[in-house]
Amino acid sequence: MPYHLPMSQAKTSPVHLTAAATGALPRALLLAICIIYGLAGLFGRDPWKNEDAAGFGVMWQLGSGGLQDWLMPNIVGRPYSDDGPLVFWIGGGMIRLLGGWLGAPDAARLATALFYFATCALIWYSTYLLGRRDEVQPFAFAFGGQPDARSYGRALADGALLIFLACVGLALRGHETTAQVGQVCFIAFTLYGLVRSLDKPVQGSLWFGVGLGALCLASGPILPLVLLAATLIAGLICRPLPLMRLLTIGAPLGVLIIAVWMATVYFGATVTDDAVTYIREWARYDRHTYGPPSLAAAGFIARNFFLFSWPVWPIAAFAWLSWRGMRRAPHVTLPLSFLAVLFVLLVLLRSPGDVQFILLLPPMAVLAAFALPTLPRAAINAIDWFSLLFFTILGGTIWFLWVAKTTGWPPRIASNVFRQLPGFQHTFTISAVIIALAVTVAWVLIVRWRLSRAPKQIWRPVVISAAGTTLMWVMAMTLWLPSINYGKTYRDVAQAAQLALPSTYTCVQPIRMGDAQLASFAYFGHIRFGGPDDGCDILLRHDAVDYGAPSSISHFEWRLIWEGRRPADRDERFRMYRLVDLSHTAPPRPTIQRRLPRQP
Known part of the structure; x- marks a missing residue:
């Protein structure tokens, strides 16, 4: 249902675009970036310390264990109740199906790939649905020429996906066998349910309920509860949100999913006391994880979060500023409510780590997408040139250090590299070099296309950033994978x-x-x-x-x-x-x- 602001709140759209500015990003380029970025680093390596190896251990136990392991996940008998079992079920199922062919570690990481691609799709469709709504459409010119709603929504969705991929911290944390990769997916799933409920209340409420239940099964009770609180806040601020449908259809569905799981564990366990203890420890873990804010936690977040989430956070902040006249509209209220409660939860962590930072990326990417049509030319140029210089220098450094490690020249640089990896025997792999050269050439071609063609589309500020993170990750997972694997495996x-x-x-x-x-x-x-x-x-x-x-x-x-x-x-x-x-x-x-x- 189209949303119209009351007359007292109606503002002129801050977006002034022509139809040419909403041209779709070439599908082949978008899919290539997503697929290459998602699959690089998933295969041909060991589980790495710490969270990656722990998550794999639970999946491996499920893949090689029996029914009791599936009911109460563990690592060789040690109960693992830090997170719910859903992500580990999927990883254990992959090991059961494909472990004999791919090996257990590579098969387990297929679950990571599944969650990654699902997250990308949910972010794209959430932004697309929001971008087609009446209140976000560009200013209508007197003689026409503005884009249609479908093209505008698709351009915004492409931008949201590129922003998500451009995030610096997603590279490592998005390729691990941890429960957090599933939690990110189900946060995006729940947000999509809210967005879908704006025009299809019943269907959206069902999506919302399944997302909450799945999120609870992948984490603990605190995370879905805070998202439910965010939904209540959004419903009070944003009138088009069908809050009653969400609370009467979605929330009970989520509770039903958890109740079915608990009943299955209780009645399926061979020892009832073990089942009760497992469920109780799973419910209590969140309460031990969070506490009052501390200076140590605030310092860690201040030092790491802004680099981890670059360039998402400045673009999202600009979206809040540029849409100041329409902050009660769904495209601002829905992602911002999720983002706010998740950030509060991050501040309350007793021992914060960057693995929790990725939980904020889906709502932040959706919100940041609506800043793209309003970014001034100076900001666009600043993002482009900063990304170009940063990733070019970083890529050159990666190549230079690899040449030093391979040839032994310059000798001081080579000795410093091997000093960090005592006992490591370097081997030359021609396939890794060919792939690294191919992505380097692709990077040069993308930069040349971006700077020479100077496209006017609204997604142009983040093309170089997304391509740069893809370049860095692929080079790290080809030229440096043996070295990184040697340094992080047991x-x-x-x-x-x-x-x-x-x-x-x-x-x-x-x-x-x-x-x-x-x-x-x-x-x-x-x-x-x-x-x-x-x-x-x-x-x-x-x-x-x-x-x-x-x-x-x-x-x-x-x-x-x-x-x-x-x-x-x-x-x-x-x-x-x-x-x-x-x-x-x-x-x-x-x-x-x-x-x-x-x-x-």
């Missing part, structure tokens, strides 16, 4: 620990080992882990410093049989101890000291 140290294990042992009890370490040692080292009640005769301990041997028991002693660490990490060390029965050990022979004759 493969070598886990396999070394496996070789140190006795030929027969009961189980290995992990001490102070994180989820990523536990998963990596179990997968790469094929180590059989156990709990405190399993009577394990091997201890594998993670020590930041040397705490000495574990306390001995009567007639038993813990003896060190191996210690090691990852070459690229000096802050962690692993020590393995074996339980030795002293009662079956032959006592040492007494030393006979011969008395020498006294010298005269």
Whole structure:
């Protein structure tokens, strides 16, 4: 249903465009950027520390485990209730289907690709639907020439997708096997439900309810609750939003999805107490995650968020300024309400990390898209030239360091590179070089096309930025993938620990080992882990410093049989101890000291 502001709030549209400014971005270029960016770095590497390896560990356990693992996800027996099971179900299903062909790590990352492409589609369609509404249409000229609503909405949607892809921090975090990649998708899913409800209230409410339920299953109860609060705020501000339909259809549907999952866990678990404990810990984890604002959290956000979300945040801020006369309209209210509550949640984190930053990107990209038609020429030129210089210098640096690593010249630069990766053996891979050269040539052609043709379309300020992030990520995942993989994997140290294990042992009890370490040692080292009640005769301990041997028991002693660490990490060390029965050990022979004759 078209939305018209009341006469008291009606403002002239800040957008003055001709039809030529809303020409669609070439579909081949847009799809190529999305596909290359999404698939680069997904295959041919190990799970990386920390969140990536932990998420893979849960998926691998599901892919190789039984029904109880699917009901209550875990890492080799250690319950994992930090996030809901939905993302891990999909990753575990991929391992079951394709793990024998691709290998478990690559198969698990197919779930990451699925969430990435779904997020791109949801951002595009959300912006497209908002961009077709009457209140956002460009100023109508007296003699015509303004774009039609369909073309205008498509141009805005292309811009939103390019803005999302241009985000610097999305590169690494968007390619990991973590629950957050699914949470980003379901945030975009829920936002799409709100947008769809503006013209189709029942259908949009169903989308909204499924999004809330899926988000809760992929995270915890806090995240969907704050989005529900954002919906209430948006409904009070934005009159076209069918708030009653959303609350009476969407919200109960989301609750039903969670109730069905909880009932399945409760009645399907072999031990009811374990199911109750798992659900209780899952519900409590969010409450332990958030707390009062702290200076440490504020400092971390101030240092990292603005670089992580560049260039999305300045464009989104300009959208708020440029549409100041229509801030109660859906295209501002809906994404901004989501963005505001998610940012508040970010500030309340007890231990903030950049992995949570990506949750803000879908609503921020949708909001930023509506700044593109209003950006002044000076701002467009500033974004273009900054991106051109930044990514050209960065790309040149990546090539220069790779040449130094490959040829050994200049010797000082080469030695500095290898100093960061002690023990790394560099190999020349012709296919990686060809791909890196191809994306470099593509970057030059895109820049030349952008600067020589000087297109007038509204998406032009972010083409170079999106192409630049794609260039950097592909080059990193080709020229530098072996080096990065060597520095971030636990493969070598886990396999070394496996070789140190006795030929027969009961189980290995992990001490102070994180989820990523536990998963990596179990997968790469094929180590059989156990709990405190399993009577394990091997201890594998993670020590930041040397705490000495574990306390001995009567007639038993813990003896060190191996210690090691990852070459690229000096802050962690692993020590393995074996339980030795002293009662079956032959006592040492007494030393006979011969008395020498006294010298005269």
